[in-house]
Amino acid sequence: MIGNKKLAALATTAVLSAMPLSALAQAMDAQAMEARMAQLEQEMQQMRDMLQAYQQRDAANANANANANAAAAPTATALDATRVAAPAAPAVVMPNAMPGTKFSFGGFIKLDSMYTRTSDGEIADGSAGRLFYFPGATPVAADGNGHSASYTDVHAQFSRFWLGADTITERGDKLKAYIEADMYGGGSNAFAGNEVITNTYALTLRQAYVSWNNWLAGQTWSNFQDVAALPDTVDFTGPSEGTIFSRQAQLRYTRGPWSFSAENPQTTITPFGGKGARINSSTDVMPDLTARWLTRGDWGHFTVAALLRNFRYDGHNESGGALSVSGKFNMGANDDLRYMVSGGAGVGRYLGFALGSDTVLDEEGRLHAMDGYGGFAAWRHAFSPKLRGNLVYSVAVLDNDTAWTGYEVTDKAQSVRANLIYSPFPKLDLGVELSHAQRRLENGEKGDMNRVHTHVKYNF
Structure with missing residues (x-):
């Protein structure tokens, strides 16, 4: 305001000074006129300089006020910038990974506690039978002079973790590792330590x-096994003797409901005369071949699966094959039935954790495929969203030629179990399971096992 008043006063002075010019022009000579004009030009230049100075000062004051206002509200300015800014690019965790790869991680922590009582001897400490139900490990005294034993085992060995990497390429190909x-x-702690x-x-x-579209290469569950049919048990597997169970290296192709695989071959052999001995042979040439058909819905x-095998040992060959039918049937919202029936010549190591051998040697050293059959049925009922229970029966029968195997080999194994599993929180299971198992030899001798098994399991 002060600058404007001064500017007005100067303008007034200039006008008053200019008023007598017309009268004086007649009296003054040319020299006086020139002096007066020079004075006026000087005064006008002073006015221009003062006006420019005032304008610069006003502009500086305006900038200062704007900066002060901006500083007074830094939060609003930062928030506005955050709202309009584009999302930051995610950090590259694996710089050498294929672009677009998604990594995943998971697993569970599982504590198993069990009290076991056997009728015909003791299961070896640190062996698989002390960790979970292993039907071939149920003690049977071949001479009938067995003794009972009982023991408690607690371990966390089945705690598990996994890593996955999934990628879809620009062409739409699906890759997975x-x-x-x-x-x-x-199944043995002998080389890892002790308790x-x-x-x-x-x-x-x-x-x-690794998988690429319809192809899979690497180690995973056998294509001959239906993992989705396995019951909900506290034990690692539960109905082991009636279950097709194998993980091994393979090449698999899947198209629609069909899948085919060529898998790692391995032959188990009962020597002539048996006496509980077994030979493992890795001299096979042809891989184990499988085919599966699957249908599913609400x-x-x-599913139905087939297995074709060829066995080689000491210059002799033998062939075998087996079938497996399995599935899960939902009975309303709270119940389901799970089942599996399998059998064939040379099914051996695939059934019941290799309860019986694939082949047997006769007195001349020739191979013969051994027949075996097994299955299970499991009923699952949900009492509430947090409490569920299962009732499971499983059995396996081996068709031994006792002239070659002798009488000290397994003829039959069976088990029954019932459990309750409570989930107080999502992904946390507290379970208790009662089981009774029996193994019988060809000579008629039997051994029983009773077990109380509890677990605490947290999935992540």
Whole structure:
């Protein structure tokens, strides 16, 4: 305001000074006129300089006020900038990974506690039968002079973790890599430690494979096995003797409801005369071949699988084949029935954790495929969203030629179990299971096992 008043006063002075010019022009000579004009020009230049100075000062004041206002509200300015800014690009966790790859991780922690009583001897400490139900490990005294034994085992060896990587290429191809491991240690703690101090367990590779669209290459569940039909048990597998169970290296092709695979071959052999001995042979040439057909819907699923094998040992060959039918049938919202029936010549190591051998040697050293059959049925009922229970029966029967195998080999194994599993929170299971199992030899001798098994399991 002060600057404007001064500017007006100067303008008034200039006008008053200019008023007498017309009168004086007649009296003054040319020299006086020129002097007066020079004075006026000087005054006008002073006015221009002052006006420019005032304009610069006003502009500086305006900028200062704007900066002050901006500083007074920094939060609003930062918030507005955040709202309009584009999302930041995610950090590159694996710079060498294929673009667009999604990584995943999961697993579970599982504590198993069990009290076991056997009628005909003791299951070896640290062996698979002390960790979960292993039908071939149920003690049977061949001479009938067995003794009872009881023991408690607590372990966390079945705790598991897995890593996955999934990618869809620009062309739409689907790639997947998957690896999974636990601390089972192959069923023996002899080389990994003991329970005296640190309870050291060995890492066990379960699965490791890569898939590309319809193809899969690596180690995973056998295409001859229906994992989706396995019951909901506290034990690692539950109805082991009646279950097709195998993980191994393979090449698999899947198209629609059909899948085919060529899998790692391995032959188990009962020597002539038996006496409980077994030979493992890796001299096979032809891979184990499988084919599977699957259908599924809201009602559950149903599948049929076939297995074709060729055995070689000490210059002799034999062939075998087996079938497996399995599935799950939903009975309303709270119940389902799961089942499996399998059998054939040379099914051996695929059934019941290799309860029987694939082949047997006769007195001349020739191979013969051994017949075996097994199955299970499991009923699952949900009492509430947090409480469920299962009732399971399983059996396996081996058709031994006792002239070659002798009478000290397994003829039949069966088990029954019932459990309750409570989930107080999502992904946390607290379970208790009662089971009774029996193994019988060809000579008629039997051994029983009773077990109370509890677990705490948290999935992540």
